[in-house]
Amino acid sequence: MTISRRDFAKLSALGLAAHWTPQVSALGQERKIGYCVIGLGRIASHFLNGAKNSEHSQVTALVSGHRDKAEKIAAQYGVPKENIYSYEEFDKIAANKAIDAVYVALPNSMHAEYTIRAAKAGKHVLCEKPMAISVTECQQMIAACNQAKVKLMIAYRLHFEPTTLKALEIVRSGKLGTLQTVQGANGFNIAPGEWRYTKKLAGGGAIFDVGVYCINAHRMFTGEEPVNVKADFTTRDKDDVRFKEVEQNASWMMQFPSGIIATASTTYGSQMPGYYKLFGTKGWLQMENYNYDNQHLTARYAGEEKGAPGVSVDILSTEKDPMQFVREADHFSECILQNKTPQAPGEEGLADMRVIESIYKAAGVKL
Amino acid sequence: MTISRRDFAKLSALGLAAHWTPQVSALGQERKIGYCVIGLGRIASHFLNGAKNSEHSQVTALVSGHRDKAEKIAAQYGVPKENIYSYEEFDKIAANKAIDAVYVALPNSMHAEYTIRAAKAGKHVLCEKPMAISVTECQQMIAACNQAKVKLMIAYRLHFEPTTLKALEIVRSGKLGTLQTVQGANGFNIAPGEWRYTKKLAGGGAIFDVGVYCINAHRMFTGEEPVNVKADFTTRDKDDVRFKEVEQNASWMMQFPSGIIATASTTYGSQMPGYYKLFGTKGWLQMENYNYDNQHLTARYAGEEKGAPGVSVDILSTEKDPMQFVREADHFSECILQNKTPQAPGEEGLADMRVIESIYKAAGVKL
Numbered sequence: 001m002t003i004s005r006r007d008f009a010k011l012s013a014l015g016l017a018a019h020w021t022p023q024v025s026a027l028g029q030e031r032k033i034g035y036c037v038i039g040l041g042r043i044a045s046h047f048l049n050g051a052k053n054s055e056h057s058q059v060t061a062l063v064s065g066h067r068d069k070a071e072k073i074a075a076q077y078g079v080p081k082e083n084i085y086s087y088e089e090f091d092k093i094a095a096n097k098a099i100d101a102v103y104v105a106l107p108n109s110m111h112a113e114y115t116i117r118a119a120k121a122g123k124h125v126l127c128e129k130p131m132a133i134s135v136t137e138c139q140q141m142i143a144a145c146n147q148a149k150v151k152l153m154i155a156y157r158l159h160f161e162p163t164t165l166k167a168l169e170i171v172r173s174g175k176l177g178t179l180q181t182v183q184g185a186n187g188f189n190i191a192p193g194e195w196r197y198t199k200k201l202a203g204g205g206a207i208f209d210v211g212v213y214c215i216n217a218h219r220m221f222t223g224e225e226p227v228n229v230k231a232d233f234t235t236r237d238k239d240d241v242r243f244k245e246v247e248q249n250a251s252w253m254m255q256f257p258s259g260i261i262a263t264a265s266t267t268y269g270s271q272m273p274g275y276y277k278l279f280g281t282k283g284w285l286q287m288e289n290y291n292y293d294n295q296h297l298t299a300r301y302a303g304e305e306k307g308a309p310g311v312s313v314d315i316l317s318t319e320k321d322p323m324q325f326v327r328e329a330d331h332f333s334e335c336i337l338q339n340k341t342p343q344a345p346g347e348e349g350l351a352d353m354r355v356i357e358s359i360y361k362a363a364g365v366k367l
Numbered sequence: 368m369t370i371s372r373r374d375f376a377k378l379s380a381l382g383l384a385a386h387w388t389p390q391v392s393a394l395g396q397e398r399k400i401g402y403c404v405i406g407l408g409r410i411a412s413h414f415l416n417g418a419k420n421s422e423h424s425q426v427t428a429l430v431s432g433h434r435d436k437a438e439k440i441a442a443q444y445g446v447p448k449e450n451i452y453s454y455e456e457f458d459k460i461a462a463n464k465a466i467d468a469v470y471v472a473l474p475n476s477m478h479a480e481y482t483i484r485a486a487k488a489g490k491h492v493l494c495e496k497p498m499a500i501s502v503t504e505c506q507q508m509i510a511a512c513n514q515a516k517v518k519l520m521i522a523y524r525l526h527f528e529p530t531t532l533k534a535l536e537i538v539r540s541g542k543l544g545t546l547q548t549v550q551g552a553n554g555f556n557i558a559p560g561e562w563r564y565t566k567k568l569a570g571g572g573a574i575f576d577v578g579v580y581c582i583n584a585h586r587m588f589t590g591e592e593p594v595n596v597k598a599d600f601t602t603r604d605k606d607d608v609r610f611k612e613v614e615q616n617a618s619w620m621m622q623f624p625s626g627i628i629a630t631a632s633t634t635y636g637s638q639m640p641g642y643y644k645l646f647g648t649k650g651w652l653q654m655e656n657y658n659y660d661n662q663h664l665t666a667r668y669a670g671e672e673k674g675a676p677g678v679s680v681d682i683l684s685t686e687k688d689p690m691q692f693v694r695e696a697d698h699f700s701e702c703i704l705q706n707k708t709p710q711a712p713g714e715e716g717l718a719d720m721r722v723i724e725s726i727y728k729a730a731g732v733k734l
Contacts, residue, residue, distance in 0.1 A: 097382065178603060235548055253620050263630035271649075279637035284640070
């Protein structure tokens with residue numbers, strides 16, 4: 001027995017999906033969710049490799065402005081040639097039953113348009129971070145997906161990364177006591193020729209692209225939304241073409257309702273491996289190098305400072321890229337197959353975007 | 368020949384500091400500088416052990432309110448009984464030729480008074496950080512020492528710690544390119560019964576005591592004075608007696624004239640091992656655990672991210688406490704013997720105090 005997304009959506013609307021779940025789960029092994037990848041840049045290759053190695057996901061269609069490139073990738077990943085679409089043809093995906101969902105891997109400023117068009121075509125949407133370039137766009141995307149009764153998830157890959165989940169487990173277990181201070185940074189020295197420093201395409205600078213990891217991590221670990229944001233942006237190299245439209249460096253400070261204070265930095269002008277540190281009344285935790293692999297989690301609890309070795313938790317991840325994307329794709333596929341709400345729904349992307357807007361406002365920089 | 372901190376920085380940048388050091392060292396072997404230790408708390412024991420192991424320094428007198436305790440310590444460190452003074456008798460040190468300098472290890476609010484009285488007694492002053500509890504006091508201390516023609520140094524122990532000096536050498540060599548973002552933290556979960564959370568004695572909270580390390584490190588590595596300070600203080604546990612008078616947590620952000628942004632945090636309510644991170648256009652550097660020993664310095668330069676092992680510098684200090692105090696004491700002794708300006712003169716403590724006052728002002732907290 002097979003069940004189409006439309007059938008499932010109907011059942012879901014009738015509240016029957018819950019009954020179905022175990023069966024669907026079993027069924028899920030029989031069929032894979034078909035993804036249409038929109039935009040064939042760097043992040044898309046991670047996802048293509050992830051889906052290839054996944055249990056419940058497969059890439060069944062591509063959207064690209066470069067037919068040649070798309071055909072090469074299609075051949076590589078076993079995507080039928082007839083499932084390659086240009087941007088102009090995009091809305092035709094509605095008629096393609098091989099496509100259950102789209103993966104939006106476009107420049108930030110195009111996320112909203114293609115998410116909304118995908119929803120209108122009846123397809124679920126897995127959208128890369130940052131969700132869009134404004135709070136308004138995020139709200140429109142959520143509304144469009146709700147109206148079309150399709151699922152929307154923001155591709156926060158680290159939500160599926162085991163050492164990150166271990167960190168979350170430690171925080172929630174109370175082993176660190178009451179959190180008081182959180183810190184972090186994430187950035188890199190952007191290569192010339194990237195769309196990511198063009199404001200029209202990116203919405204803003206490093207905060208949108210890599211700083212959002214700090215925002216999301218701090219929100220996740222505190223479980224709170226910031227109430228008081230301060231920020232400084234600077235551009236040191238006025239003549240550097242990369243920093244004509246967006247800031248070179250940004251740092252911010254946020255207070256959470258419970259009193260936790262966060263500080264974070266991001267950049268497009270320096271090497272800055274992603275990390276966070278969480279300090280609680282009973283211990284501290286840090287994650288270093290939260291890139292695609294080699295995450296390093298350390299936690300140390302009160303009273304152990306003077307002991308040897310004294311390290312309560314010290315995990316160097318052995319998982320390699322594209323495992324985060326395998327887990328991310330399969331989670332969304334399972335949500336579709338079992339009619340579950342994704343772990344990072346549109347509301348999660350919206351919450352981060354609210355913070356991004358607050359940071360720009362605090363820095364006195366127009367978005 | 369005298370040399371200021373800035374001169375020393377220049378010499379150091381020119382690679383000349385190394386030539387200079389051995390000569391001083393050779394001359395210094397002729398006699399040891401005699402120190403009178405004022406205040407016999409925790410930091411004083413580090414100094415006592417440091418001086419004991421030093422080349423040019425010895426503790427020749429003690430000032431304490433507890434005669435019994437002082438006699439025990441005097442016996443332990445070979446200090447003649449007749450050189451034990453009460454606070455009331457303090458000014459009598461003027462007549463004691465065994466005392467060249469005093470080491471002020473008192474609660475912060477007493478630094479100014481005893482530094483000024485020591486200067487008036489004709490003794491050089493090595494004063495613990497924070498220098499005092501206000502900019503005004505710092506200025507008075509500098510003036511008093513100038514007037515008495517005695518030297519004044521603030522006991523920034525890490526200025527003499529080899530991995531810290533290695534970090535400074537890396538920054539000054541230009542290997543990190545242009546610095547853009549600096550971060551850091553330093554704090555701890557303060558024990559009940561400490562004078563350090565009593566405002567009258569400490570001047571303020573964790574910033575004065577441990578946050579000042581972040582301030583000093585950021586000023587040292589950037590070589591600039593901050594122009595724009597933002598800060599948040601929070602107290603999460605209103606009923607905790609430790610946080611009745613001073614903040615539990617503080618974070619701040621500072622912009623430097625060149626555009627470098629600094630973020631830092633401190634606390635008296637969490638374990639927070641001292642660290643700093645410096646991000647430049649060509650690489651980054653971090654120092655972890657800058658306590659009395661086990662400092663861990665890592666630096667990584669552009670282009671090495673993908674190589675293995677890829678770590679340009681990875682040094683775990685093998686020096687143990689009290690080596691920082693040995694070096695600190697001997698540096699000041701050499702300054703006295705050679706009539707040179709200490710590496711961290713009063714102006715250095717004053718500059719940090721200006722920042723501390725700015726942080727409190729930015730947080731809207733009265734000092």
